[in-house]
Amino acid sequence: MKYMAIIYGNKALWESFAPDVIGEAIASVNAFNVRYAESGELLGAYGLGDELTAKTVRVRDGVPAVTDGPYLEAKEFVSSFFLLDCDSEARALEVVADYPFASHSAVEVWPVLHEAGTEM
Protein backbone atom coordinates (compact mmCIF):
# COMPACT_ATOMS: atom_id res chain seq x y z
CA MET A 1 0.00 0.00 0.00
CA LYS A 2 1.20 3.45 -0.87
CA TYR A 3 0.81 6.44 1.45
CA MET A 4 1.47 10.14 1.03
CA ALA A 5 2.79 12.00 4.06
CA ILE A 6 2.33 15.77 3.97
CA ILE A 7 4.14 18.36 6.05
CA TYR A 8 2.48 21.75 6.56
CA GLY A 9 3.92 24.96 7.84
CA ASN A 10 4.35 28.71 7.27
CA LYS A 11 7.02 31.37 7.29
CA ALA A 12 6.58 32.03 11.02
CA LEU A 13 7.07 28.36 11.85
CA TRP A 14 10.16 27.92 9.67
CA GLU A 15 11.70 31.12 11.05
CA SER A 16 11.14 29.94 14.60
CA PHE A 17 13.95 27.42 14.20
CA ALA A 18 17.37 28.73 15.30
CA PRO A 19 20.09 28.39 12.63
CA ASP A 20 21.98 25.67 14.50
CA VAL A 21 18.75 23.70 15.00
CA ILE A 22 18.04 23.88 11.26
CA GLY A 23 21.36 22.18 10.49
CA GLU A 24 20.49 19.36 12.87
CA ALA A 25 16.97 19.12 11.49
CA ILE A 26 18.25 18.79 7.93
CA ALA A 27 20.73 16.11 9.01
CA SER A 28 18.03 14.13 10.81
CA VAL A 29 15.67 14.36 7.82
CA ASN A 30 18.49 13.17 5.56
CA ALA A 31 19.11 10.25 7.89
CA PHE A 32 15.39 9.40 7.73
CA ASN A 33 15.47 9.56 3.93
CA VAL A 34 18.50 7.28 3.69
CA ARG A 35 17.14 4.77 6.20
CA TYR A 36 13.78 4.30 4.50
CA ALA A 37 15.08 4.52 0.95
CA GLU A 38 17.36 1.63 1.89
CA SER A 39 14.47 -0.39 3.27
CA GLY A 40 12.70 0.19 -0.05
CA GLU A 41 9.74 1.85 1.68
CA LEU A 42 10.44 5.49 0.82
CA LEU A 43 9.61 6.07 -2.84
CA GLY A 44 10.56 9.75 -2.88
CA ALA A 45 10.69 12.87 -0.70
CA TYR A 46 10.19 16.36 -2.06
CA GLY A 47 10.46 19.83 -0.56
CA LEU A 48 8.34 22.56 -2.11
CA GLY A 49 8.97 26.27 -2.71
CA ASP A 50 7.54 29.10 -0.62
CA GLU A 51 3.80 29.72 -1.02
CA LEU A 52 4.71 33.05 -2.66
CA THR A 53 6.08 31.03 -5.58
CA ALA A 54 3.00 28.82 -5.97
CA LYS A 55 0.65 29.43 -8.90
CA THR A 56 -2.96 28.44 -9.48
CA VAL A 57 -4.25 27.62 -12.95
CA ARG A 58 -7.89 27.94 -14.01
CA VAL A 59 -9.12 27.41 -17.55
CA ARG A 60 -12.33 29.23 -18.44
CA ASP A 61 -13.81 29.13 -21.95
CA GLY A 62 -10.60 27.46 -23.07
CA VAL A 63 -8.45 30.33 -21.81
CA PRO A 64 -6.02 29.54 -19.00
CA ALA A 65 -5.81 32.13 -16.25
CA VAL A 66 -2.82 31.89 -13.94
CA THR A 67 -2.92 33.59 -10.56
CA ASP A 68 -0.20 33.90 -7.93
CA GLY A 69 -0.48 31.95 -4.70
CA PRO A 70 -2.00 28.65 -3.60
CA TYR A 71 -5.58 27.61 -4.29
CA LEU A 72 -6.56 27.06 -0.67
CA GLU A 73 -6.71 30.01 1.65
CA ALA A 74 -5.02 28.77 4.77
CA LYS A 75 -2.72 29.80 7.57
CA GLU A 76 -0.36 26.93 6.82
CA PHE A 77 0.64 25.50 3.47
CA VAL A 78 2.03 22.23 2.20
CA SER A 79 5.79 22.57 2.37
CA SER A 80 7.00 19.08 1.60
CA PHE A 81 5.72 15.57 1.08
CA PHE A 82 6.99 12.05 0.78
CA LEU A 83 5.62 8.84 -0.67
CA LEU A 84 5.79 5.52 1.15
CA ASP A 85 5.15 1.98 0.01
CA CYS A 86 4.52 -0.08 3.15
CA ASP A 87 3.23 -3.48 4.18
CA SER A 88 0.29 -2.02 6.06
CA GLU A 89 -1.17 1.21 7.37
CA ALA A 90 0.25 0.40 10.80
CA ARG A 91 3.75 0.21 9.30
CA ALA A 92 3.26 3.50 7.40
CA LEU A 93 2.23 5.25 10.63
CA GLU A 94 5.26 3.79 12.39
CA VAL A 95 7.58 5.15 9.68
CA VAL A 96 5.91 8.57 9.76
CA ALA A 97 6.26 8.67 13.56
CA ASP A 98 10.00 8.33 12.94
CA TYR A 99 10.00 11.45 10.74
CA PRO A 100 11.72 14.21 12.74
CA PHE A 101 9.06 16.85 12.06
CA ALA A 102 6.35 14.66 13.63
CA SER A 103 8.02 15.43 16.98
CA HIS A 104 7.79 19.20 16.37
CA SER A 105 4.43 19.68 14.75
CA ALA A 106 2.38 17.10 12.82
CA VAL A 107 2.52 15.01 9.65
CA GLU A 108 -0.62 14.14 7.72
CA VAL A 109 -0.91 10.64 6.18
CA TRP A 110 -3.20 9.82 3.25
CA PRO A 111 -3.68 6.42 1.57
CA VAL A 112 -2.99 6.62 -2.17
CA LEU A 113 -5.75 5.07 -4.25
CA HIS A 114 -4.69 2.21 -6.47
CA GLU A 115 -6.03 0.50 -9.55
CA ALA A 116 -6.07 -3.04 -8.23
CA GLY A 117 -9.29 -4.51 -6.89
CA THR A 118 -9.10 -6.55 -3.72
CA GLU A 119 -11.86 -9.06 -4.44
CA MET A 120 -10.67 -12.50 -5.46
Next chain:
Amino acid sequence: MSSRGEIEDLLRELAPQVLGALLRRHGALDVCEDAVQEALLSAARDWPAEGLPDHPRAWLITVANRRLIDLVRSESARRRREERILLGAPPAESLQELGEDGSAGRDDTLVLLLLCCHPALTPPSQIALTLRAVGGLTTAEIASAFFVPESTMAQRISRAKQTIREAGAAFSMPPPEELDQRLRAAMHVLYLVFNEGYTTTSGADIHRADLTREAIRLARELHNLRPNDSEVAGLLALLILTEARRPARTTPTGDLIALADQDRNCWDRDLIREGVDRVSEALASGPLGLYQLQAAIAAVHDEAASADDTDWPEVLALYETLERIAPNPMATISRAVAAGMVLGPGAGLDLLATIDTDTRIAKHYLLYAVRGHLLEMAGHPEEAAFSFESAARRTASIPEKRYLAARALRLRSGSDRSTSV
Protein backbone atom coordinates in the same frame (compact mmCIF):
# COMPACT_ATOMS: atom_id res chain seq x y z
CA MET B 1 13.85 -22.10 -34.76
CA SER B 2 12.47 -21.04 -31.43
CA SER B 3 10.28 -18.00 -31.06
CA ARG B 4 11.12 -15.22 -28.64
CA GLY B 5 8.21 -16.31 -26.42
CA GLU B 6 9.40 -19.92 -26.28
CA ILE B 7 12.91 -18.78 -25.41
CA GLU B 8 11.53 -16.56 -22.67
CA ASP B 9 9.50 -19.44 -21.21
CA LEU B 10 12.56 -21.68 -21.30
CA LEU B 11 14.71 -19.05 -19.60
CA ARG B 12 12.14 -18.52 -16.87
CA GLU B 13 12.03 -22.24 -16.22
CA LEU B 14 15.81 -22.63 -16.22
CA ALA B 15 16.60 -19.50 -14.19
CA PRO B 16 16.04 -21.01 -10.72
CA GLN B 17 17.80 -24.24 -11.75
CA VAL B 18 20.87 -22.34 -12.95
CA LEU B 19 20.89 -20.23 -9.79
CA GLY B 20 20.50 -23.39 -7.74
CA ALA B 21 23.49 -25.00 -9.45
CA LEU B 22 25.65 -21.96 -8.68
CA LEU B 23 24.41 -21.65 -5.11
CA ARG B 24 25.06 -25.33 -4.45
CA ARG B 25 28.75 -24.66 -5.22
CA HIS B 26 29.29 -21.10 -4.01
CA GLY B 27 26.59 -20.34 -1.47
CA ALA B 28 26.59 -16.54 -1.78
CA LEU B 29 23.10 -15.55 -2.95
CA ASP B 30 23.88 -11.94 -3.82
CA VAL B 31 26.73 -12.48 -6.33
CA CYS B 32 25.29 -15.73 -7.70
CA GLU B 33 21.99 -14.04 -8.41
CA ASP B 34 23.66 -11.14 -10.21
CA ALA B 35 25.71 -13.58 -12.27
CA VAL B 36 22.61 -15.56 -13.28
CA GLN B 37 20.78 -12.37 -14.28
CA GLU B 38 23.63 -11.46 -16.60
CA ALA B 39 23.70 -14.94 -18.10
CA LEU B 40 19.94 -14.72 -18.73
CA LEU B 41 20.37 -11.36 -20.43
CA SER B 42 23.11 -12.78 -22.68
CA ALA B 43 20.86 -15.69 -23.61
CA ALA B 44 17.87 -13.43 -24.29
CA ARG B 45 20.12 -11.39 -26.59
CA ASP B 46 21.97 -14.21 -28.39
CA TRP B 47 19.59 -17.14 -28.64
CA PRO B 48 16.86 -15.59 -30.85
CA ALA B 49 19.52 -14.77 -33.50
CA GLU B 50 21.90 -17.69 -33.10
CA GLY B 51 19.45 -20.41 -32.19
CA LEU B 52 19.29 -22.50 -29.02
CA PRO B 53 22.55 -24.06 -27.83
CA ASP B 54 22.59 -27.88 -27.65
CA HIS B 55 22.44 -27.83 -23.88
CA PRO B 56 20.70 -24.58 -22.81
CA ARG B 57 20.98 -25.33 -19.12
CA ALA B 58 24.69 -26.11 -19.26
CA TRP B 59 25.25 -23.05 -21.48
CA LEU B 60 23.60 -20.82 -18.87
CA ILE B 61 25.48 -22.41 -15.99
CA THR B 62 28.81 -22.00 -17.78
CA VAL B 63 28.17 -18.36 -18.68
CA ALA B 64 26.80 -17.57 -15.22
CA ASN B 65 29.80 -19.27 -13.61
CA ARG B 66 32.20 -17.16 -15.72
CA ARG B 67 30.31 -14.03 -14.78
CA LEU B 68 30.41 -15.07 -11.14
CA ILE B 69 34.19 -15.40 -11.28
CA ASP B 70 34.42 -11.97 -12.94
CA LEU B 71 32.16 -10.44 -10.31
CA VAL B 72 34.06 -11.93 -7.44
CA ARG B 73 37.43 -10.90 -8.97
CA SER B 74 36.22 -7.35 -9.57
CA GLU B 75 35.53 -6.90 -5.90
CA SER B 76 39.14 -6.30 -5.06
CA ALA B 77 38.26 -5.28 -1.53
CA ARG B 78 37.01 -8.76 -0.90
CA ARG B 79 40.00 -10.84 -1.84
CA ARG B 80 39.56 -13.18 1.04
CA ARG B 81 36.17 -14.17 -0.25
CA GLU B 82 37.61 -14.62 -3.72
CA GLU B 83 40.14 -17.10 -2.43
CA ARG B 84 37.52 -18.94 -0.46
CA ILE B 85 35.07 -19.16 -3.36
CA LEU B 86 37.49 -19.83 -6.20
CA LEU B 87 39.50 -22.39 -4.32
CA GLY B 88 36.33 -24.24 -3.44
CA ALA B 89 34.90 -24.06 -6.97
CA PRO B 90 35.07 -26.94 -9.40
CA PRO B 91 36.28 -26.40 -12.97
CA ALA B 92 33.61 -25.32 -15.45
CA GLU B 93 33.53 -28.76 -17.14
CA SER B 94 32.20 -30.49 -14.05
CA LEU B 95 29.57 -27.78 -13.74
CA GLN B 96 28.38 -28.65 -17.23
CA GLU B 97 27.91 -32.24 -16.21
CA LEU B 98 26.03 -31.09 -13.17
CA GLY B 99 23.94 -28.97 -15.49
CA GLU B 100 22.58 -31.97 -17.36
CA ASP B 101 21.35 -33.68 -14.24
CA GLY B 102 17.69 -32.67 -14.38
CA SER B 103 16.58 -34.00 -11.00
CA ALA B 104 19.00 -31.83 -9.04
CA GLY B 105 17.60 -28.81 -10.87
CA ARG B 106 14.05 -29.56 -9.79
CA ASP B 107 15.02 -29.80 -6.13
CA ASP B 108 17.09 -26.64 -6.45
CA THR B 109 14.02 -24.72 -7.62
CA LEU B 110 12.14 -25.69 -4.47
CA VAL B 111 15.09 -24.94 -2.17
CA LEU B 112 15.49 -21.57 -3.87
CA LEU B 113 11.79 -20.73 -3.50
CA LEU B 114 11.96 -21.58 0.20
CA LEU B 115 15.11 -19.48 0.58
CA CYS B 116 13.44 -16.47 -1.07
CA CYS B 117 10.48 -16.83 1.32
CA HIS B 118 12.78 -16.83 4.34
CA PRO B 119 10.98 -15.78 7.55
CA ALA B 120 13.51 -12.97 8.18
CA LEU B 121 12.05 -11.10 5.17
CA THR B 122 8.86 -9.01 5.00
CA PRO B 123 6.24 -10.18 2.49
CA PRO B 124 7.06 -7.40 -0.05
CA SER B 125 10.72 -8.46 0.05
CA GLN B 126 9.82 -12.15 -0.23
CA ILE B 127 7.68 -11.35 -3.25
CA ALA B 128 10.34 -9.22 -4.95
CA LEU B 129 13.10 -11.76 -4.39
CA THR B 130 10.93 -14.70 -5.49
CA LEU B 131 9.96 -12.98 -8.73
CA ARG B 132 13.56 -12.14 -9.49
CA ALA B 133 15.42 -15.26 -8.35
CA VAL B 134 12.80 -17.94 -8.97
CA GLY B 135 10.67 -16.20 -11.60
CA GLY B 136 13.61 -14.81 -13.58
CA LEU B 137 11.95 -11.38 -13.98
CA THR B 138 14.19 -8.34 -14.27
CA THR B 139 14.19 -5.69 -11.57
CA ALA B 140 12.61 -3.24 -14.04
CA GLU B 141 9.73 -5.65 -14.74
CA ILE B 142 9.08 -6.21 -11.04
CA ALA B 143 9.24 -2.47 -10.31
CA SER B 144 6.74 -1.70 -13.05
CA ALA B 145 4.42 -4.45 -11.82
CA PHE B 146 4.31 -2.86 -8.38
CA PHE B 147 4.31 0.77 -9.57
CA VAL B 148 7.46 1.74 -7.73
CA PRO B 149 10.66 3.31 -9.12
CA GLU B 150 13.22 0.81 -10.37
CA SER B 151 15.77 2.15 -7.87
CA THR B 152 13.36 1.38 -5.01
CA MET B 153 12.86 -2.17 -6.22
CA ALA B 154 16.62 -2.66 -6.73
CA GLN B 155 17.16 -1.44 -3.18
CA ARG B 156 14.46 -3.76 -1.85
CA ILE B 157 15.96 -6.79 -3.61
CA SER B 158 19.51 -6.08 -2.54
CA ARG B 159 18.39 -5.52 1.06
CA ALA B 160 16.50 -8.81 0.94
CA LYS B 161 19.63 -10.66 -0.21
CA GLN B 162 21.64 -8.95 2.52
CA THR B 163 19.06 -9.91 5.16
CA ILE B 164 19.21 -13.54 4.04
CA ARG B 165 22.98 -13.50 4.26
CA GLU B 166 22.89 -11.93 7.72
CA ALA B 167 20.33 -14.48 8.88
CA GLY B 168 22.91 -17.10 7.98
CA ALA B 169 20.48 -18.94 5.72
CA ALA B 170 22.09 -21.73 3.74
CA PHE B 171 21.14 -23.01 0.32
CA SER B 172 19.78 -26.32 1.53
CA MET B 173 16.43 -27.93 2.24
CA PRO B 174 15.10 -26.66 5.59
CA PRO B 175 15.04 -29.27 8.38
CA PRO B 176 11.83 -31.36 8.46
CA GLU B 177 10.42 -29.55 11.50
CA GLU B 178 10.65 -26.21 9.63
CA LEU B 179 9.73 -27.42 6.17
CA ASP B 180 5.97 -27.23 6.54
CA GLN B 181 5.98 -23.68 7.87
CA ARG B 182 8.40 -22.57 5.12
CA LEU B 183 6.20 -24.16 2.48
CA ARG B 184 3.15 -22.27 3.85
CA ALA B 185 5.15 -19.01 3.60
CA ALA B 186 6.07 -19.78 -0.01
CA MET B 187 2.44 -20.56 -0.85
CA HIS B 188 1.35 -17.30 0.74
CA VAL B 189 3.86 -15.41 -1.41
CA LEU B 190 2.46 -17.00 -4.59
CA TYR B 191 -1.06 -16.14 -3.41
CA LEU B 192 0.01 -12.50 -2.87
CA VAL B 193 1.73 -12.31 -6.26
CA PHE B 194 -1.46 -13.55 -7.90
CA ASN B 195 -3.63 -11.12 -5.94
CA GLU B 196 -1.38 -8.23 -6.87
CA GLY B 197 -1.72 -9.13 -10.51
CA TYR B 198 -5.44 -9.83 -10.43
CA THR B 199 -6.21 -6.30 -11.45
CA THR B 200 -9.34 -4.82 -12.72
CA THR B 201 -7.81 -2.67 -15.40
CA SER B 202 -7.16 -3.95 -18.85
CA GLY B 203 -4.91 -2.93 -21.71
CA ALA B 204 -2.34 -0.57 -20.28
CA ASP B 205 -1.43 -2.79 -17.36
CA ILE B 206 -0.34 -5.96 -19.13
CA HIS B 207 2.58 -6.24 -16.74
CA ARG B 208 0.21 -6.89 -13.92
CA ALA B 209 -1.63 -9.59 -15.86
CA ASP B 210 1.82 -11.17 -16.19
CA LEU B 211 1.90 -11.46 -12.42
CA THR B 212 -1.14 -13.75 -12.34
CA ARG B 213 0.43 -15.90 -15.07
CA GLU B 214 3.71 -15.95 -13.17
CA ALA B 215 1.99 -16.91 -9.89
CA ILE B 216 0.15 -19.76 -11.63
CA ARG B 217 3.34 -20.93 -13.35
CA LEU B 218 5.22 -21.01 -10.04
CA ALA B 219 2.27 -22.70 -8.29
CA ARG B 220 2.33 -25.37 -11.02
CA GLU B 221 6.04 -25.79 -10.45
CA LEU B 222 5.51 -26.08 -6.69
CA HIS B 223 2.77 -28.64 -7.26
CA ASN B 224 5.11 -30.69 -9.49
CA LEU B 225 7.69 -30.60 -6.71
CA ARG B 226 5.22 -31.46 -3.94
CA PRO B 227 2.57 -33.52 -5.77
CA ASN B 228 1.22 -35.08 -2.57
CA ASP B 229 0.63 -31.84 -0.69
CA SER B 230 -3.13 -31.28 -0.90
CA GLU B 231 -2.84 -27.61 0.09
CA VAL B 232 -0.36 -26.89 -2.72
CA ALA B 233 -2.84 -28.53 -5.09
CA GLY B 234 -5.60 -26.46 -3.47
CA LEU B 235 -3.67 -23.24 -4.00
CA LEU B 236 -3.03 -24.06 -7.66
CA ALA B 237 -6.74 -24.89 -8.13
CA LEU B 238 -7.77 -21.64 -6.42
CA LEU B 239 -5.53 -19.52 -8.65
CA ILE B 240 -6.67 -21.31 -11.80
CA LEU B 241 -10.38 -21.09 -10.93
CA THR B 242 -10.04 -17.39 -10.13
CA GLU B 243 -8.02 -16.67 -13.28
CA ALA B 244 -10.72 -18.44 -15.33
CA ARG B 245 -13.19 -15.63 -14.54
CA ARG B 246 -10.84 -12.75 -15.23
CA PRO B 247 -11.97 -12.02 -18.82
CA ALA B 248 -15.53 -11.41 -17.57
CA ARG B 249 -14.60 -9.44 -14.49
CA THR B 250 -14.35 -5.94 -15.95
CA THR B 251 -15.88 -3.83 -18.68
CA PRO B 252 -13.59 -2.61 -21.49
CA THR B 253 -13.25 0.68 -19.57
CA GLY B 254 -12.08 -1.11 -16.43
CA ASP B 255 -15.30 -1.00 -14.41
CA LEU B 256 -15.91 -3.98 -12.13
CA ILE B 257 -18.65 -6.46 -12.93
CA ALA B 258 -20.10 -8.35 -9.96
CA LEU B 259 -19.95 -12.15 -10.10
CA ALA B 260 -23.74 -12.38 -10.52
CA ASP B 261 -23.69 -10.05 -13.55
CA GLN B 262 -20.68 -11.51 -15.38
CA ASP B 263 -21.08 -12.96 -18.86
CA ARG B 264 -20.28 -16.57 -18.07
CA ASN B 265 -19.61 -17.30 -21.74
CA CYS B 266 -16.38 -15.35 -21.29
CA TRP B 267 -15.15 -17.63 -18.54
CA ASP B 268 -12.29 -19.91 -19.56
CA ARG B 269 -13.84 -23.40 -19.70
CA ASP B 270 -10.50 -25.23 -19.98
CA LEU B 271 -9.15 -23.55 -16.85
CA ILE B 272 -12.39 -24.28 -14.99
CA ARG B 273 -12.22 -27.95 -15.95
CA GLU B 274 -8.61 -28.17 -14.83
CA GLY B 275 -9.28 -26.30 -11.57
CA VAL B 276 -12.31 -28.41 -10.69
CA ASP B 277 -10.39 -31.63 -11.35
CA ARG B 278 -7.47 -30.46 -9.24
CA VAL B 279 -9.55 -29.35 -6.26
CA SER B 280 -11.67 -32.53 -6.34
CA GLU B 281 -8.53 -34.63 -6.32
CA ALA B 282 -6.99 -32.58 -3.49
CA LEU B 283 -10.14 -32.77 -1.35
CA ALA B 284 -10.30 -36.53 -1.86
CA SER B 285 -6.68 -37.05 -0.82
CA GLY B 286 -6.68 -34.62 2.17
CA PRO B 287 -5.88 -33.32 4.69
CA LEU B 288 -8.30 -30.42 4.31
CA GLY B 289 -6.98 -26.85 4.32
CA LEU B 290 -7.87 -23.23 3.67
CA TYR B 291 -6.69 -23.10 0.05
CA GLN B 292 -8.68 -26.22 -0.83
CA LEU B 293 -11.82 -24.78 0.78
CA GLN B 294 -11.45 -21.47 -1.05
CA ALA B 295 -10.83 -23.38 -4.27
CA ALA B 296 -13.92 -25.50 -3.62
CA ILE B 297 -16.01 -22.33 -3.20
CA ALA B 298 -14.56 -20.89 -6.40
CA ALA B 299 -15.39 -24.18 -8.14
CA VAL B 300 -19.04 -24.02 -7.04
CA HIS B 301 -19.33 -20.53 -8.57
CA ASP B 302 -17.41 -21.47 -11.71
CA GLU B 303 -19.58 -24.54 -12.35
CA ALA B 304 -22.93 -22.72 -12.06
CA ALA B 305 -24.42 -22.08 -15.50
CA SER B 306 -25.96 -18.84 -14.21
CA ALA B 307 -25.91 -16.85 -10.97
CA ASP B 308 -29.35 -18.26 -10.12
CA ASP B 309 -28.09 -21.82 -10.57
CA THR B 310 -25.39 -21.35 -7.90
CA ASP B 311 -25.50 -24.03 -5.25
CA TRP B 312 -25.68 -21.55 -2.37
CA PRO B 313 -26.30 -24.15 0.37
CA GLU B 314 -23.00 -25.77 -0.70
CA VAL B 315 -21.23 -22.38 -0.63
CA LEU B 316 -22.65 -21.69 2.84
CA ALA B 317 -21.53 -25.08 4.12
CA LEU B 318 -18.01 -24.50 2.76
CA TYR B 319 -17.77 -21.06 4.40
CA GLU B 320 -18.97 -22.57 7.70
CA THR B 321 -16.18 -25.16 7.47
CA LEU B 322 -13.69 -22.43 6.56
CA GLU B 323 -14.64 -20.43 9.63
CA ARG B 324 -14.45 -23.47 11.87
CA ILE B 325 -10.89 -24.23 10.72
CA ALA B 326 -9.70 -20.62 10.82
CA PRO B 327 -12.10 -18.15 12.44
CA ASN B 328 -11.63 -14.66 11.01
CA PRO B 329 -13.96 -11.75 10.30
CA MET B 330 -13.32 -11.79 6.51
CA ALA B 331 -14.69 -15.33 6.34
CA THR B 332 -17.70 -14.23 8.39
CA ILE B 333 -18.43 -11.50 5.84
CA SER B 334 -18.35 -14.04 3.02
CA ARG B 335 -20.53 -16.43 5.01
CA ALA B 336 -23.05 -13.59 5.52
CA VAL B 337 -23.43 -13.28 1.72
CA ALA B 338 -24.10 -17.02 1.40
CA ALA B 339 -26.44 -17.00 4.41
CA GLY B 340 -28.34 -14.15 2.78
CA MET B 341 -28.90 -16.26 -0.33
CA VAL B 342 -29.88 -19.45 1.53
CA LEU B 343 -31.68 -18.23 4.66
CA GLY B 344 -32.67 -14.71 3.65
CA PRO B 345 -31.05 -11.26 4.07
CA GLY B 346 -32.03 -11.06 7.76
CA ALA B 347 -29.81 -14.05 8.58
CA GLY B 348 -26.88 -12.41 6.75
CA LEU B 349 -27.39 -9.09 8.56
CA ASP B 350 -27.51 -10.90 11.91
CA LEU B 351 -24.15 -12.51 11.11
CA LEU B 352 -22.63 -9.13 10.22
CA ALA B 353 -23.88 -7.74 13.54
CA THR B 354 -21.72 -10.31 15.34
CA ILE B 355 -18.51 -8.77 13.93
CA ASP B 356 -19.56 -5.10 14.05
CA THR B 357 -17.26 -4.40 16.97
CA ASP B 358 -14.36 -6.57 15.78
CA THR B 359 -11.51 -4.06 15.60
CA ARG B 360 -9.76 -6.06 12.86
CA ILE B 361 -12.63 -5.34 10.50
CA ALA B 362 -14.76 -2.54 11.98
CA LYS B 363 -13.74 0.05 9.37
CA HIS B 364 -13.25 -2.35 6.46
CA TYR B 365 -15.18 -1.37 3.36
CA LEU B 366 -16.32 -4.96 2.67
CA LEU B 367 -18.38 -4.97 5.87
CA TYR B 368 -20.28 -1.92 4.57
CA ALA B 369 -20.51 -3.27 1.02
CA VAL B 370 -22.02 -6.60 2.08
CA ARG B 371 -24.38 -4.88 4.52
CA GLY B 372 -25.54 -2.66 1.66
CA HIS B 373 -26.11 -5.71 -0.51
CA LEU B 374 -28.17 -7.47 2.19
CA LEU B 375 -30.15 -4.31 3.03
CA GLU B 376 -31.00 -3.93 -0.65
CA MET B 377 -32.22 -7.55 -0.75
CA ALA B 378 -34.26 -6.90 2.38
CA GLY B 379 -35.98 -3.96 0.67
CA HIS B 380 -34.33 -1.05 2.46
CA PRO B 381 -32.94 1.04 -0.44
CA GLU B 382 -32.17 4.16 1.63
CA GLU B 383 -30.10 2.34 4.22
CA ALA B 384 -28.52 0.17 1.53
CA ALA B 385 -27.45 3.25 -0.43
CA PHE B 386 -25.94 4.75 2.71
CA SER B 387 -23.97 1.53 3.34
CA PHE B 388 -22.68 1.44 -0.25
CA GLU B 389 -21.60 5.09 0.04
CA SER B 390 -19.79 4.33 3.30
CA ALA B 391 -18.07 1.40 1.61
CA ALA B 392 -17.08 3.50 -1.42
CA ARG B 393 -15.44 6.08 0.81
CA ARG B 394 -13.42 3.44 2.62
CA THR B 395 -11.86 1.39 -0.18
CA ALA B 396 -8.52 2.44 -1.66
CA SER B 397 -9.24 0.65 -4.94
CA ILE B 398 -10.49 2.94 -7.69
CA PRO B 399 -12.58 0.31 -9.57
CA GLU B 400 -14.18 -0.85 -6.30
CA LYS B 401 -14.95 2.76 -5.45
CA ARG B 402 -16.64 3.33 -8.81
CA TYR B 403 -18.61 0.11 -8.53
CA LEU B 404 -19.88 0.83 -5.01
CA ALA B 405 -20.74 4.45 -5.80
CA ALA B 406 -22.70 3.29 -8.85
CA ARG B 407 -24.73 0.85 -6.76
CA ALA B 408 -25.52 3.58 -4.25
CA LEU B 409 -26.52 5.96 -7.05
CA ARG B 410 -28.79 3.36 -8.65
CA LEU B 411 -30.60 2.87 -5.33
CA ARG B 412 -30.90 6.60 -4.71
CA SER B 413 -32.29 7.37 -8.16
CA GLY B 414 -34.63 4.37 -7.83
CA SER B 415 -36.02 5.63 -4.53
CA ASP B 416 -36.22 9.22 -5.87
CA ARG B 417 -38.44 7.96 -8.67
CA SER B 418 -40.66 6.03 -6.29
CA THR B 419 -41.14 9.06 -4.04
CA SER B 420 -41.94 11.35 -6.97
CA VAL B 421 -44.58 8.97 -8.35
